Every structure is written in C-alpha cells, then in structure tokens.
Amino acid sequence: MIRTRFAPSPTGMLHIGGVRTALYSWLYAKRHGGVFILRIEDTDRERSTDEATRVILEGMEWLGLHADEGPFYQSQRMERYREVLEQLLAQGHAYRCYCTKEELDAMRVRQLEAKQKPRYDGTCRHRTEPRPGVDPVIRFKNPLEGVVVVEDEIHGNVRFDNAELDDLIIARSDGSPTYNFCVVVDDMDMNITHVIRGDDHLNNTPRQINMLLALGARPPRYAHVPMILGADGAKLSKRHGAVSVLQYRDDGYLPEALLNYLVRLGWSHGDQEIFTLEEMIRLFDIKDVNKSASTFNPDKLLWLNQQHIMRSTPEHLVKHLKPQLAALGIDVDDDAKLAAVAKSQQERAKTLKEMAQNSVFFFREPAAYDEKAAKKHLTQDSLTPLQEAAERLAGLTSWTAQSIHETIQSLATELSLALGKVAQPIRVAVSGGSVSPPIDVTLEVLGRQTTLERLRRAIDFIAANQQ
C-alpha cells in the first residue's frame, strides 16, 4: 500500500510551490490507490502561526486535496519524540553536546574563513561528564565513514560521503526536538512509503536515512521534485509575491485550473495542456517529473483558468461565481438565473472575479453609462433604432434569444443599418457599457421587463442630452 504525505510547516503562507508538492503526493497516492496523509510540522512554536495553519487547511480543502489521514500535528507528538530521543541516547546513536551557541558561532566563522564547509567538529562526542551551567542539546551521531546513496525516483542515485555530514542537533537545549528528527520519526511511525518533497530537501536526505537506519527502520522511497522559482530565478518567497494559495481563490481562479497549471510545471504528457482531475490521476507518474526547476508564469495560469471556465458546466461555475458576486454586494439565490449568466459569460471571462464584475448589470441597474460608450452609441442616430426595438420587443410573443435575435436582425435590415448600429446602442442601454455577451442572449437573461425599462431610460437619456 502506497502511503504519501504532505508536511508543510505553518511558519509561512502555503504558496503554489507547496501546493504543487502536495498535488504530486496526492496524485501519486490516488493513482496507486494509496493513502495521502497531511501532517503539520509545527515544532517551531515561535514561528508557527494559527493563521498559517488555517491557510493550509482551508487551501487544501478549496483545492480538493483531501487527506485520507490527518491532519496530524507534530506539536502533539512530543512524548513520542522524547521516547525515541531516549532510545537513541541509550543505544549510543546520539549524545549530549555542551558546546555553547557562542562557541558554535565562533567555530562557524573560523571554518568559513578557512574556506571550509561549516560543520560541528564533534567535540562532545566522547565527553563523559556534563558541563556545569550549560543546558545541553542532543546530537545524532552520524557515521564518520562510508557513503549514503539516496535512490531518488526523479534524480536517480545521488551519493553523499558521510565525511561531508556532521552531527546534527536533534533536540534543542530546552529538550524540544528539531525538524530533521521529527520528520524521521513521523515518516517511520506513519509508514510513509514515498517521500515526495521539494529538492531543497535533497541535502537533508542522507542524514535522515542515517537516522532511519540507526532506528532500525527501512527508509522510504524518495522523490525530490524541482522547485518553482520566482521570475528572478531564486527560490519562491514572499518578495516574489508568493501569495497564499487562497489569494488565487479570491482572485477568481478555479481550483482545477490552478492544479492543472501546477501539474504541468515540471511534468507533461505529450503535447496535452488541459487536464481534468481524472486525467491527472490517471496519467501522472512521479517518474515522468522533470529534474530542472521552473518559473511561475501567471499568463499561462490565466489562460488555463479561462480554458477551464469555458469547459465547465454553468452549474459548477455558479458555485464559484456566487462568492465573487457577493464580494460586489450582490447576493442572489436564483441559481437558474446565475447559471444562465455564467453560461453567457463563460467564453469571455478569464477569471470568476472578472465574470462577476462583467455580470453586475444582470442584477443591478448600472448607475451610469460608460462615458465613451454612451458618447459613441447613445446618440441621436440611435434614437430610432432604440425606440423601434423597444416597441417590437414589447410585442414579442415569446422571450427567447432566437426571437430577440430575429427581431433585432429584421429591424436592422428594415432600417438599412448594420446589425452593430442597432445592437450596440441596445447593449449600452442595458449593460451600461460596450461589452456584454451576444445581445440576444443578454436580453433573454435580463428579462423583458428589465430590458424595456433600460431601453426607455436610454431613450430619455438621449432626449435629455439633446437639449
């Protein structure tokens, strides 16, 4: 049974880099009928925040990356870590180190100056007596010789010399366990079979393998996925506008579109660009993931969002459109009308937010006409077409896009006008601007009464402007 996990730490906002790792882990588990686990790595009580935890939980929920087990919190497993710490100490795989921070800092400076890699020199390895006045940390006794081979699903075999590694701290002087140690204990206890994470962790892996081995556990399979870089080529962070994943929700992105974008960053299936969630699960394989880092491209995400909007059912769009309309102060319960609006707009909106903004006129009379649009289309010349249109539309027996279209079309023909000369004034009259779905569809969705009211108002507007 395949068991994967996503283990974010709530010290920063969950951003797209994290989401992609989560997605890969989730897809891998789903693809193989395995289990996906969510684990919150909050051992750093200083920097962890409830807000960040909330974003992780809410983000995963919004994306639909549901965990089969968890969320587990490392902060609630302290007892277990202490137990394993004791075990390591008792077995001689770990020792107490009484070197002070000041001594360690000095050592680091010295090594850096000597152009060496900064690392702990093992001073306390053989210390038998405590040092008065110093609360010791606990270090893992890393093997001094030999090599560790990380058999990575993406990078292949990566070899590390134990001589390059030092004895890392696994418990702070206050007794609390550190990240690299907790990860090892958790992955072991939770029977994780595949660790899928960012390749910034590749360097930590040999130490983790050594600890696993010391604990008598069998290391999991590893897959270090390439990172997502900012436009400047550096690791994604706040200064790249690496915003919370929830920002994408608020900006009107469909979760499946974001997932689609992310899955294609570092992975591909021939020339296919658009994937449904089902296709991702069926086609994704960790072995097909690229080795090289990639750069986030907002334009392509936007395009994919539009593609997914176009392919969605109106009903699905309604679910995501409602909050966007609500943000504009429009609370509508008429799902049928909302669906009709979504359907009319889905081919011309890149985001749901944009769709909402462009759909306000369906629910609320425009406060004012767009100045340029009014100047161009609500003119003396359009008075007759508008009046005629109002009259004929008022007399229609059935209010459908087709009958409306025929009415406007024949009106234009009779007046020897291009269709645009009739349609545009009507568009401005009912929507307030020069952009909307096809005029027949727009009027149909708007309804006869509202249409006639707004035509009337536009006619009055032109008349008033004349004087």
Next chain:
RNA sequence: GCUCCCAUCGUCUAGAGGCCUAGGACACAGCCCUCUCAAGGCUGCGACGAGGGUUCGAAUCCCUCUGGGAGCGCCA
C-alpha cells in the same frame, strides 16, 4: 568557500542516436471570422549555454568549462 542538484524558444515543455530544416502551449505581432468583448482558425517571431570526445550519424551518450539553483541554523 564546501557539498549536492540542474541546463531545448522570454516562459512551460516534446524529444530517451538517425522520424529534427527541433514539435506543441502561453505571451507577442499580423490576418480571417464577427452585433461588442471574447472564443476559434491561419501566419509570423523565437531555443538545443560553450568546448572537447564517442559514433557512419548527437539536442539526445561521456568529459571539462560556464551559467543557474539549493543546502551548510538550538528554521522548517
């Protein structure tokens, strides 16, 4: 500095020795379609980092260099 990773259009990628005058997508430009905006169609622009090998033949294999990234915390 040391260790590790990576290297095809501006960006995401296809390519696993001959199918490559390197394909697709986003973006950009032009044209077509058209009641607006879109969508769609067509065309254009545009890349194998450099140098050595191996081979009849290399984007594909090997080496060196260069460039980029990551790690080297009592952060995760």
